[in-house]
Amino acid sequence: MIRYSRITNKIKREIVLLKGKPCKWGKCSFCDYIEDNSTDEDLNDKINFDILSNITGEYGVLEVINSGNVFELSQKTLNYIKEIIVDKKIDTLFFEAHWIYRKRVKYMRDFFGVKCIVKTGLESFNQDFRERILLKGFDYKNIDEIKEYFDSVCLMVGIQGQSKEMIINDIELARNNFNHFTINIFVENSTNIKPDNKLISWFQSEYKWLDSEQKCDVLWVNTDFGVGD
Incomplete structure (x- = not known):
């Protein structure tokens, strides 16, 4: 498992893939990524300290992800x-949180x-x-409520049951409402959710221009950030 890389x-x-406790939500139907966790906090800390020791601060920006x-x-x-962050003079930090943690995001920013x-x-x-x-558990009322807590949304493309119209709308809403967003192409895994390869091919053809969209990161494969397995 590669756990340190540079974007x-x-x-x-710089980006690090750390280990944490099991995902508190843990219900997303398409996700087996959450298997990279442990209830052994001492083990997690040992692994995480080793990974974090690689950080140089060369860009002044760090992204921290975990399972x-x-x-x-x-x-x-x-x-x-x-x-x-202090020692390496990091001035910008990326991290991720599920909707259930929205009321605690300010605490982490301040921390x-x-x-x-x-x-x-x-x-x-698309709520339905x-x-x-996907069983995501996002019960927001409108986009402004998401923006109240979060700066960036991650979108998924290429799952059976999704449509071109959904994807077009998702990208338009993300571009018009957020200064940063990420698109992940779904890769078949151990879950029962399956990719729609025709839809993925269409997206790859129609949206290659997103590689030039400064505020969008596209993971054409799930290891494009250089971490993972």
Whole structure:
């Protein structure tokens, strides 16, 4: 498992894939990523400290991800991230949290004490697809409510049951409402959710221009950030 890398295009940053406790939501139908966790906090901290020791601060920007939410990292790991932010003169931090943690996002921003770009795995603005198929658990009233807590949304493309119209609308809403967003192409995994390869091919042809969209990161494969397996 590769757990440290550099993103060298668009928003240049170092990125680390850490280990935390099991995802508190843990219900997303398409996700087996949450298997990369452990209830052994000492083990998690040991792994995380080794990974974090690679950070140089060369870009002044760091992204921290794990198999769930930043809130599932131990306090020791969070404290060490904060030390590194100071020591390496990091001025911008990316991290991710599920909707259930929205009321605690401000606490984490204040804890780290630098500019934070907080991402959330919305996957789609289409409520029926998102909640009936993906089981995401986002009960927001409108986009402004999402923007109240989060700076960036992660969208998923290429799942059976999704349509071109949904994707077109999702991208338009993300571009018009957020200064940053991420698109992940769904890759078949151990879950029962299956990719729609025709839809993925259409997206790859129609939306290749997103590679030039400064505020959008596209993961054409799920290891495009250089971390993972």
